[in-house]
Amino acid sequence: MSTNPQALPSDDFDLRGKRVWVAGHRGMVGSALVRRLASEGCQILTADRSEADLRLRPAVERWMGEHRPQAVFVAAAKVGGILANDTRPAEFLLDNLLIEANIIDTALNTGVEKLLFLGSSCIYPKMAEQPIRESALLTGPLEPTNEWYAIAKIAGIKLCQAYRKQYGCDFISAMPTNLYGPGDNYDLASSHVVPALIRKAHEAKVRGDAQMVMWGSGTPLREFLHADDCADALVLVMKRYSEAEHINVGSGEDLPIAELAKLICEVVGFTGAIVQDTSKPDGTPRKLMSGDKLRALGWRPRIGLREGLADAYAAFLKQNGRPSGAQQERPA
Numbered sequence: 001m002s003t004n005p006q007a008l009p010s011d012d013f014d015l016r017g018k019r020v021w022v023a024g025h026r027g028m029v030g031s032a033l034v035r036r037l038a039s040e041g042c043q044i045l046t047a048d049r050s051e052a053d054l055r056l057r058p059a060v061e062r063w064m065g066e067h068r069p070q071a072v073f074v075a076a077a078k079v080g081g082i083l084a085n086d087t088r089p090a091e092f093l094l095d096n097l098l099i100e101a102n103i104i105d106t107a108l109n110t111g112v113e114k115l116l117f118l119g120s121s122c123i124y125p126k127m128a129e130q131p132i133r134e135s136a137l138l139t140g141p142l143e144p145t146n147e148w149y150a151i152a153k154i155a156g157i158k159l160c161q162a163y164r165k166q167y168g169c170d171f172i173s174a175m176p177t178n179l180y181g182p183g184d185n186y187d188l189a190s191s192h193v194v195p196a197l198i199r200k201a202h203e204a205k206v207r208g209d210a211q212m213v214m215w216g217s218g219t220p221l222r223e224f225l226h227a228d229d230c231a232d233a234l235v236l237v238m239k240r241y242s243e244a245e246h247i248n249v250g251s252g253e254d255l256p257i258a259e260l261a262k263l264i265c266e267v268v269g270f271t272g273a274i275v276q277d278t279s280k281p282d283g284t285p286r287k288l289m290s291g292d293k294l295r296a297l298g299w300r301p302r303i304g305l306r307e308g309l310a311d312a313y314a315a316f317l318k319q320n321g322r323p324s325g326a327q328q329e330r331p332a
């Protein structure tokens with residue numbers, strides 16, 4: 001802990017030899033962090049849900065008390081795509097509030113030296129000026145489809161800031177853009193757009209369908225980052241960043257969903273038509289984040305979108321080569 005709550009440490013936070021807990025190691029970002037941390041010379045700690053349900057305070061206290069992590073990546077969260085966020089608001093709000101409050105407060109009590117809390121680009125106002133700078137937080141109304149998740153993540157940022165201000169904890173926050181990659185969720189009712197379209201294109205190809213369904217109008221713009229690039233940026237942020245304000249983690253480029261769908265069809269090899277289901281929501285029209293702060297730390301993404309999508313499709317085939325319960329959608 002620093003004696004001056006707002007001060008930047010003069011040196012990098014050294015991970016070597018430290019006990020580093022990746023909370024949420026089974027998720028897409030958590031598992032990418034575990035892969036990335038393997039070369040950092042630290043001891044990686046993980047807790048299975050059977051060992052510690054992170055929504056339960058006594059379980060978190062017991063686990064952290066026993067394992068005494070020195071650094072924590074809070075990658076554990078209830079996450080999902082636009083439909084899951086829109087239809088399960090209570091879970092997205094409550095589970096995320098519980099997880100972050102339990103971990104952050106127990107981190108204070110167990111003497112964690114540094115904690116990095118992960119949020120999402122949906123914390124920003126729906127109509128924020130683009131590219132979205134970190135200072136746009138709380139300057140306007142949120143996107144209604146994910147305000148519950150956004151409020152929980154904003155509360156997590158504020159918890160880190162409050163613990164920094166009141167107790168001098170080196171707790172920081174990073175806000176990744178829309179992520180994709182190995183270990184993603186391919187359930188069509190709860191997934192994000194990239195895994196959903198990979199699965200739909202693959203199954204349409206295998207069945208020989210003439211078309212596949214894309215939700216919404218296809219006009220919303222989204223910025224995508226491969227989970228391995230995200231993990232790389234997060235490790236750098238853990239080592240080099242120590243400010244109260246959160247930091248954006250993105251690729252710096254966005255594209256319309258209709259173009260993403262075409263690109264995914266090319267990567268997968270589906271040559272049929274893409275049809276819209278406009279009964280499904282579009283969500284935020286655009287959420288391209290400014291990457292100035294991250295670039296100032298010297299970080300650049302390495303994985304281009306086409307290459308990243310090919311990697312994600314290869315991972316999908318490995319994970320779900322022959323899906324037993326193919327989920328077929330028809331245009332509304």
Ligand code: GFB
Binds near residue numbers: 193194
């Ligand atoms: O990835 P996605 O679910 O999340 O949807 P958001 C992005 C865009 O892709 C929306 C469209 O405009 C969707 O309508 N889309 C097209 C599809 N086809 C599909 C499909 O088959 N499945 C899905 N899921 N989308 C989430 C937030 O917003 O982003 C979360 O709800 C979080 O809170 C996450 O912030 C990163 O980008 O709209």
